[in-house]
Amino acid sequence: MLVLGIETSCDETGVALYDSEAGLLADALYSQVELHAKYGGVVPELASRDHIRKLIPLCRQILSAADRSLQDLDAVAYTAGPGLLGALLVGATFGRSLAWGLGIPAVAVHHMEAHLLAPLMAAQQPPVPFIALLVSGGHTQLVQVSGLGRYEVLGESLDDAAGEAFDKAAKMLGLGYPGGPHLARCAEQGDPGRFQFPRPMTDRPGLDFSFSGLKTHTLHTVRSHEPLSDEDQADIARAFEEAVVDTLVIKCRRAVEQTGVAHLVVAGGVSANRRLREKLAAKLAASVYYAAPRLCTDNGAMIAYAGCLRLQQGEAAPLSIDTRARWPMTELAVPGHANEGGP
Numbered sequence: 400m401l402v403l404g405i406e407t408s409c410d411e412t413g414v415a416l417y418d419s420e421a422g423l424l425a426d427a428l429y430s431q432v433e434l435h436a437k438y439g440g441v442v443p444e445l446a447s448r449d450h451i452r453k454l455i456p457l458c459r460q461i462l463s464a465a466d467r468s469l470q471d472l473d474a475v476a477y478t479a480g481p482g483l484l485g486a487l488l489v490g491a492t493f494g495r496s497l498a499w500g501l502g503i504p505a506v507a508v509h510h511m512e513a514h515l516l517a518p519l520m521a522a523q524q525p526p527v528p529f530i531a532l533l534v535s536g537g538h539t540q541l542v543q544v545s546g547l548g549r550y551e552v553l554g555e556s557l558d559d560a561a562g563e564a565f566d567k568a569a570k571m572l573g574l575g576y577p578g579g580p581h582l583a584r585c586a587e588q589g590d591p592g593r594f595q596f597p598r599p600m601t602d603r604p605g606l607d608f609s610f611s612g613l614k615t616h617t618l619h620t621v622r623s624h625e626p627l628s629d630e631d632q633a634d635i636a637r638a639f640e641e642a643v644v645d646t647l648v649i650k651c652r653r654a655v656e657q658t659g660v661a662h663l664v665v666a667g668g669v670s671a672n673r674r675l676r677e678k679l680a681a682k683l684a685a686s687v688y689y690a691a692p693r694l695c696t697d698n699g700a701m702i703a704y705a706g707c708l709r710l711q712q713g714e715a716a717p718l719s720i721d722t723r724a725r726w727p728m729t730e731l732a733v734p735g736h737a738n739e740g741g742p
Contacts, residue, residue, distance in 0.1 A: 400473045400710065403497075404703025405454070407490030408482025408510045409536065410434075410441045412453040413699030416465050419707050423520065425465040426700045427457045428693075436576045440566070447485035454493050472503060476706020479507035479716075480723035481538075487722040495720050504715040506706045511538055511728055513701040514666040515550075517690035520704050525662045525688045530654050532647065535667025535697075536562045539608045539647075540728075541654050544664070547708055548733035553654055554606025561643055561669050564610035568639045571621045572632050582636050583672055589637025590630075594620060596642035601649045606657075608650065613642055644675045648682055661685040671695040709734075 401424075406413035415426035431449050435441050462468060477494030480487055491507070498505035515531045518524070530553070533540045539560040541553040559567070562579060569578025574585055596616055599609045617639050624631045651663055663685045669675065670689055679687050694700055712734035 400707060401467065401471055402703045402707045402710065403458070403472050403475045403494075404508075404699040404701070404706055405475065405477040405490045405494045406510075406513075406697055406699045406702045407450040407454070407486050408478045408480070408697060409486060410446050411697045412450050412457060413697060413702070414454070414457045414461055415699035415703045416461050416467060417700065417703035417707055419711065423700050423704075424467070425461040426698060427461050427464075428698055429453045429457060432577060439570060439576055441483070443483045443485050446483060447489055450486055450489040454489065469497075469501060472501060474498065474503050474706065474710050475501075475505045476508050476702050476710070477505065478510050478513070478702055479721065480510060480726040482510055482724065484722060484724045487724070488720070491720050491722050495716060495718070499718065504710060506709045506714055507716040507721070508702050508705045508709070509726060509728060509731055510697075511535065511540070512550075512731060513705040514690075515542065515544065515664065516705045516708065517666055517694050517701040518664050518688045520694065520700070521688070521691065523688070525664050525686070528660050529662040529664050529688075530651070530658060530660050530685075531664040531666060532651055532670075533667050534561050534647065534665070534669035536560065538562075538667070539610075541606050541650060542728065543654075543658055543660065546733075547712065548731050550728050550731065552727075552729060553658070554608065554650060556608040556610065558609050558611040559614055561608070561610060561647065562667070564614050564643060565669065567614055568617050568636070571618055572627070572636060574632075574636075579668065579672075583640060583674070585633050586636040586640040586674075587633075589633035589635070591637050591641060593634040594638035596620075596638045598642055598646045598649065601646055606650055606654055608646065610643065610646075613639070613646075640672075640674060644672065644678055647675060648678045651679065651685075652683055655683065655685045662688070664688045666690055666695070668696045
């Protein structure tokens with residue numbers, strides 16, 4: 400089965416071709432970082448318009464790279480949520496219409512499920528069941544995975560997610576956009592002993608997260624040291640990063656201990672953070688699995704792969720196009736059961 404995957408949930412246009420037997424044949428990604436950088440964050444209307452401009456050229460590019468044509472496609476998978484509604488509508492409308500025109504099935508993919516499944520594209524796959532730490536954009540979740548669509552949310556962010564906190568802290572420090580990678584690079588030069596930031600919600604039971612208090616603590620620290628020197632900037636960045644990473648590691652260790660599941664998948668943009676990977680390897684009594692580095696952020700390959708798995712289970716989207724800015728993973732269909740909550 401040859402599946403075209405389309406990702407347009409936020410500020411990256413991703414397309415890919417995935418073959419159920421040969422694997423990933425081709426993928427392309429266009430980032431809108433330069434477009435949004437001067438605004439310090441994503442402008443939804445600009446994101447939607449740019450997806451419109453890039454989708455068709457990127458589709459032609461990957462078809463050519465894989466030496467395939469539209470007529471070779473067996474199905475189309477597109478991100479239906481969660482994400483920016485206008486951006487989602489671009490990919491969903493294009494993908495569903497293309498499938499209808501070709502007379503092939505389409506499937507509406509959940510963005511976070513695609514992140515969760517992306518590490519399964521690697522040669523070394525985690526055995527089921529496993530725990531998944533999802534740290535992507537506005538989402539930070541711990542999920543126990545028992546199979547496709549069989550997800551139990553163990554804990555999630557009650558306010559700011561880790562990725563959002565990284566971006567906001569970077570903005571406080573006057574670093575570039577997107578904030579996460581810039582803050583991590585700045586933190587490399589920081590003194591880990593100068594500031595000690597709180598590890599939120601680690602002094603109480605449970606697996607939920609909260610990063611708003613850490614964000615406020617960071618803001619107070621920045622203001623009390625203004626104007627910031629390069630040294631101040633690096634030391635605060637280091638303290639912030641250490642606090643977020645330690646919090647994630649503590650919660651992952653707690654999830655492994657509470658469930659007895661000794662396999663952890665880490666997915667989403669923050670999973671590329673070097674310090675997080677080092678501390679998970681050092682402090683977690685579990686096997687840890689990641690997607691390939693280029694598949695940690697939003698991309699079309701994970702959509703094509705997740706869509707292929709769903710299609711192989713007989714799932715397909717109706718002709719009506721339904722996208723959801725918010726879409727809990729617990730509402731996803733389990734293969735062989737009626738789907739009451741998804742598009």
